[in-house]
Amino acid sequence: FERPTEPVFMPKGDKAVVFDVPDEYLVERYRPLKNDLEQRFGADERIPVKTISLPDLSLPLQLGRREQFSLFLPHHRKMAARLIDIFMGMRNLEDFISAAVYCRDRINPFLYIYALSVAILHRSDTSELQIAPLVETFPDKFMDSAVFAQVKEEASIVTNSEQRLKVEIPVDYTASNLEIEHRVAYFREDLGINLHHWHWHLVYPTDVSRSIVKKDRRGELFYYMHQQVLARYNCERLSNNLGRVKRLNNWRDPIEEGYFPKLDSQVASRVWPPRFANSRLQDIDREPEQIRFDIQDLERWRDRIFAAIHRGSVLNDMDESIPLTESKGIDILGDIIESSTLSVNRNLYGDLHNLGHTIISFIHDPENKNLEQFGVMGDVATAMRDPVFYRWHAFINDIFLEHKNTLPQYNxxxxxxxxxxxxxxxxxxxxxxxxxxxxxxxxxxxxxxSRGLDFAPKGSVFAxxxxxxxxxxxxxxxxxxxxxxxxxxxxxxxxxxxxxxxxxxxxxxxxxxxxxxxxxxxxxxxxxxxxxxxxxxxxxxxxxxxxxxxxxxxxxxxxxxxxxxxxxxxxxxxxxxxxxxxxxxxxxxxxxxxxxxxxxxxxxxxxxxxxxxxxxxxxxxxxxxxxxxxxxxxxxxxxxxxxxxxxxxxxxxxxxxxxxxxxxxxxxxxxxxxxxxxx
Ligand code: CUO
Missing domain, CATH: 2.60.40.1520 (Hemocyanin, C-terminal domain)
Structure with missing residues (x-):
């Protein structure tokens, strides 16, 4: 989890720990340097790594090492599912560690940390292991990019970490008060809130093997957790003299709210693209992500879901009718709307909420003409920073309410x-x-x-x-x-x-x-x-x-x-x-x-x-x-x-x-x- 782009042979942590890897575990580029590396990167502790028959990584390797990774993109979800299967399939802890070490220098670091985290959370032999909070592994997803140059300077010049000064993240760095939405930026950009959201989606993944996805009432919890986020956001808005958030329900109209995240990806060495005020959604056709869909697809799925709610039942992929009952209906709908592999019929009801994130996140470059990555709405760790997140989720919540309104009232x-x-x-x-x-x-x-500062001097440095x-x-x-x-x-x-x-x-x-x-x-x-x-x-x-x-x-x-x-x-x-x-x-x-x-x-x-x-x-x-x-x-x-x-x-x-x-x-x-x- 530490210093995610540094190769395995570089020592990690305060106690320099390195993995003693078999030759074939080093990436080709470094193999001829092995003896030299061992001498240069001394270690207090060497962890032996067992040689296993190497897993087939061809699918997860399709994502470049320095590209962004999004759980909302079906192609990325497939790659993650494959890698999680590899990790989950390792017969014992030794094999799991070995597979993890082998993958670390090859796989895209975002994809790798995600898959590793899901595996650690779900394997019985790692249930006592710590998952580092994402803010430590990828701090660049959570704060003003301006701090990193200062932090690296501090770490390079002051060798004693106790003497290093804290670098202050300014309070108002994404907008001025001329932008009225900025009044609630302290909520949207809160580190803890964004970490909670990342962690929630880590515990409730959508597309890995059924045994992992299938958790008690996960669809209902998708509804409820996000409903509560909205309620909380609306309480903050009323505290700041703003009206409740408006649903994003007309996808042909311009989106009033802009957002300029001021985040740089240290891994991708790219800035996160902004969204200008009054941008319009467009049909998506992007080759690198292997994704093509139209606004009309979203509209069709939405209409079918509303029709099912009004009928009181959904159709599964065998064309059987499943009633949306008082106790189970909301759970079934949650998995359909999000959607997860538990959706009873993804062909019919599609992938509404996830692809909503996607279409918004590519609003600035829907056809990849400008080779731009997705905006913050494309990543569960950053999505809650953007005002449009709440507008999208207000729309999603409204569908759930439509169902709830059909249920008998409590007597x-x-x-x-x-x-x-x-x-x-x-x-x-x-x-x-x-x-x-x-x-x-x-x-x-x-x-x-310090755990997230690749190729920088070691030791704690605080923001x-x-x-x-x-x-x-x-x-x-x-x-x-x-x-x-x-x-x-x-x-x-x-x-x-x-x-x-x-x-x-x-x-x-x-x-x-x-x-x-x-x-x-x-x-x-x-x-x-x-x-x-x-x-x-x-x-x-x-x-x-x-x-x-x-x-x-x-x-x-x-x-x-x-x-x-x-x-x-x-x-x-x-x-x-x-x-x-x-x-x-x-x-x-x-x-x-x-x-x-x-x-x-x-x-x-x-x-x-x-x-x-x-x-x-x-x-x-x-x-x-x-x-x-x-x-x-x-x-x-x-x-x-x-x-x-x-x-x-x-x-x-x-x-x-x-x-x-x-x-x-x-x-x-x-x-x-x-x-x-x-x-
Ligand atoms: Cu949590 Cu839209 O589901 O981000």
């Missing part, structure tokens, strides 16, 4: 937990006396770039970036159990702004789409009055900062904790749990529900590992831990007579008025501040 019995009442909810934030106020501010954090942060807080939830016996409940916490972009109160049907999940957990509820305390850091949607930006040496050193630490890179970054809010305090509805666990629980889950960001990421090697439809109770239209959130409430629900107050200051609270004890 009171499906919402209530008889005898269990939520009678009070309070939030207390660190360093604030006033209850029910959430505080946000800026924070600066560091990321070590410092600015991100949103919130003071940590505690929920106190008062629950009354009048049943006389112990009950189990699932506590579901959501939040949404109280008013829309015009300052008017919402109708339920619109506010439900703004509800962001903050936490979900199971608790026993004793007869009588219970006071439940829950800390913000315990959230089931987020992972802590160190896990997004792991530093191996900081990993906890105990068995289970270490395990959990290792493979759990998927999860919303904790520093982005709470939207920015406003200086005056953005009024929000904090919604708390205690549903009946007897109807939520999932049997046969075994001993789940890596479950602490389960809401958006699922659980490794296990079932999704909540039987309800994802987004419950906000995934459906309300029952008749319900117009507002307050009318929607059953006795086991509670809504508290809260405010998100933003202070335009830097604070350095790695732990989010101190919280007083509850009286």
């Amino acid at each position: 009171v019995n499906q919402l209530d937990h008889p005898g269990v009442l939520v009678t009070g909810v309070q939030i207390l934030s660190a360093d604030t006396k006033e209850p029910n106020v959430l505080n946000t501010f800026w924070e600066k954090s560091d990321v070590d770039l 410092q970036f600015t991100h949103l942060q919130h003071a940590k807080f505690r929920y106190t939830i008062q629950v009354e159990n009048r049943t006389g016996s112990l009950k189990m409940g699932t506590v579901r916490i959501f939040m949404a702004p109280k008013f829309d972009e015009r300052g008017l109160p919402w109708l339920f049907r619109d506010q439900k789409e703004m509800m962001i999940e903050l936490d979900k957990f199971v608790v026993p509820i004793k007869p009588g009055v219970n006071k439940l305390d829950r800390m913000s850091e315990q959230s089931s949607v987020t992972i802590p900062f160190e896990r997004s930006f792991r530093n191996l040496s900081q990993a906890p050193q105990t068995g289970v904790a270490l395990d959990r630490y290792m493979f759990c890179g998927c999860g919303w970054p904790h520093h982005m749990l709470i939207p920015k809010g406003t200086a005056d305090g953005l009024p929000c509805d904090l919604f708390v529900m205690v549903s009946n666990w007897a109807e939520d629980k999932v049997e046969g889950r075994g001993d789940p590992v890596c479950a602490d960001a389960a809401s958006y990421c699922g659980v490794r090697d296990s079932l999704y831990p909540d039987k309800r439809s994802m987004g419950y109770p906000f995934d459906r239209q309300p029952r008749p007579g319900v117009q507002t959130l307050r009318q929607f409430l059953t006795p086991n629900m509670y809504v508290q008025n809260v405010k998100i107050k933003f202070t335009n200051e830097y604070k350095n609270l790695t732990d989010g501040g101190t919280l007083p004890h509850r009286n």
